[in-house]
Amino acid sequence: MELDAKIPAGPLETKWSQYKAQAKLVNPANRKKLPVIVVGTGLAGASAAASLAEQGYPVTSFCFQDSARRAHSVAAQGGVNAAKNYQNDGDSVYRMFYDTLKGGDFRAREANVYRLAECSLNLIDQAVAQGVPFAREYGGYLSNRSFGGVQVSRTFYARGQTGQQLLLGAYQALMRQVSLGKVNLYSRHEMLDLVVIEGKAKGIIARNLDTGLIERFAAEAVVIATGGFGKIYYLSTLAMGCNGSAIWRAHKRGALMACPSWTQIHPTSLPQSGDYQSKLTLMSESLRNDGRIWVPQLPDEQRAANDIPEQERDYYLERRYPSFGNLAPRDISSRAAKERIDAGFGVGAQRNAVYLDFSKAIKEQGKEKIKEKYGNLFSMYKKITADDAYAAPMKISPAAHFSMGGLWVDYELMTTIPGLFAIGEANFADHGANRLGANSLLQACVDGYFILPYTLANYLSGELKKEKITTDHPEFDRTEKEVVTQLTGLCELKGTKTADYFHKKLGKLLYDKCGLSRSAEGLTAAIEGIKILRTAFYKDLIVPGTAGEINSELEKAGRVADYLEIAELMCHDALSREESCGAHFREEYQTADGEALRDDENYCYVSAWEWRGKNSLPVLHPEHLKFEFIKLSVRSYS
Amino acid sequence: MKIHLKIWRQKDAKAKGKLVDYMLDQVDHHMSFLEMMDTLNEQLILKGEMPVEFDHDCREGICGTCGMMINGQAHGPVPGLTACQLHMREFEDGATIYVEPFRATAFPVKRDLKVDRSAFDRIIQAGGFITANTGQPVEANTLLITHETAESAFDSAACIGCGACVATCKNSSAALFTSAKVSHLAKIPQGEKEAAKRVLKMVSRMDEEGFGHCSNTEACEVECPQGISVLNIARMNWEYTKANLLKD
Ligand SMILES: Cc1cc2nc3c(=O)[nH]c(=O)nc-3n(C[C@H](O)[C@H](O)[C@H](O)COP(=O)(O)OP(=O)(O)OC[C@H]3O[C@@H](n4cnc5c(N)ncnc54)[C@H](O)[C@@H]3O)c2cc1C
């Protein structure tokens, strides 16, 4: 299989406008004959559904929460990037493009990343038009701050609730279309399979989570916007419901998965404090603008943070990466923290944390100023830990946060199944091997508002004259039957261990062997371990009740079943990439001072994997990355 | 610590519910309230019983999904918190805790502690948005909004739609929720143009959904995890009166 990314020819700056100028259109009168399914109502899904409905396509939209407004995007705190150069500090589309490519360790497509930076300008305008209350200067102009991995201030924010405000904007646009009858919204519905007819995506099978009913939906195209699968690690910064099921089931129907092992581990999460814990809470990266990260210079230090004098502290980020310091990118900062913790310098009850210290900033700027900037984060910290971060440094620790991998898509955001599109965190595009902060909200919005509306039309224009498929098609019968068999099968196991039990075991195994640092030995062992766990799951799982009722344990079990397969692919992916890049750190490939050692000669590609069935190994289809406009360089932040 | 729970169990909207007793004896005081509920559910499942159904997702106090009455208070005894942010350290060893669903005619119970809050979405559908198509907006800085206005709009926009205001109100009024959105959009220039239409439609939808009237007891503000102010309600009333008077 040759992967064609369909990147338009021509100079970087004109690729997207050229594409738009040449893309096929659908006449407004014909659009209503082309129904579209959008799965997910996060920033990607809600913006796509609203935009498509505005254009006149009948849209059916799905989410598993009780309201579209609760998608995981709501939790994003820090901000959203745009190369507006409002601060006159040298930002430009090109610089943002370069920062993003470099931040991703040169493992993303030039054309996609350039388009992301280009469209970033419109996104801020769009959000403001919808009423998003971004931070403003006293004179009324928009305000900015800085995020890891860049030296300009290009991050727009709405206090510490940027994701919430952007999502409410998109949700409100979606609600407007619902009220106009242009979108049929199914909340509390979970997509459980994709229906592929004659090689094209033509519908989905979903379970109504309130009744247990299995329902069929047909359309001319399916858009998956189901977010990331980082919850596979169990302990993560993600919401409890985040999952990989929709993308995984599409994968099993023929869509390739790209770079699944590239998981971002965020450096500023709250540390784990006990076994009962269900999630880890993120402290926004924006804190690193004013907070300084350090550990004691002595191992196994027993004194309280404030009792350790300045000269006995190791500000290891400032020491190792002087020009970026505390704003070093996430993969670098996370790994540096792990290195110090593993070397015995960790702090806190479990010795698994490092300090994030605001005392200098408070001394220089005053408590009030710090409160104004980060007040909600400080109070969140207090709620969870009962500690006052104005008085003593916060304790933070790395945690699984974001999936850079996902369904493989071409420049049009279409997967290898014609008619199946993937947008937002559910696809692999744009971030490479590491995502810079505040670029994900951007990608999710841009995919939905500005890209998909063009590329989907280009595809749909070819479907207009084709015979329309209904849910009576035998392929719907067959797919539905498989879904029902799986659900009843899970309910009938009647074992002795819950879905959470398996999820926690899997999470720990992955975090240890396919987390911040990986080795051939560890990954090989993990693949064996996952197989054993999977066998145990199908023997010993217990799901109470039936599939025909509200049953959150059954929902969990289905998601864990998929995680148990995704995990194995992640390990294969990590094992096959014999280099270190971005968030993928292979212990065998590092420089003398412990930095990642990339191998452009052999691994400058996107790994796209094909599913060959339960008992076969996945097959790798590399998409070689061509760099026409920039020169690959060593990614240095020192 | 030891905890005695009295939890509302109800099979579906039509079934009769009742409080059921459960004992937990190894509760860590660092646990969140929902982690304590997870522990209970794990035990129930292993005993072959149905776990207690409750809604939750982010467990960070921002998605608005979780919501239950804990000892008669929406989201429990600590002001300014969602249930997912409540920690067991707030309770005494040996405490008895009552856990019940949010109760309001407009929020029918689905099962156990899960309720249907889709009425909120329908209030937003009635006009809780700015009519701006996607794709071709004007440059953002052509619209100057002062720091103070942006911050004040944000204060209203921060509502998470959890429903605590309704659950705690003796009239089951949705005034705080609706007014937060009305105020957010009315305060900024983009939202001004439709302000009159918006408030009329949203208020009338709120009534149709079966929410009660606001009688200014202000319990909603006390229970709101985001600290949304009742001044929003005053603003909504003002916008409503103005819109009604000027209506042609
Ligand atoms: C704590 C936290 C803070 C963050 N902060 C930032 C930040 O400051 N800046 C930034 O740029 N990024 C940030 N991110 C990342 C960013 O929030 C996400 O990558 C982004 O919001 C993803 O958007 P999405 O639309 O792709 O998916 P989501 O918002 O996750 O939406 C997924 C949707 O899919 C639905 N869904 C999933 N599976 C199914 C299924 N099987 N059937 C039906 N529906 C389904 C869900 O119901 C939901 O509606 C943060 C992430 C976290 C976890």
Ligand code: FES
């Ligand atoms: S679970 Fe999201 S607010 Fe409680």
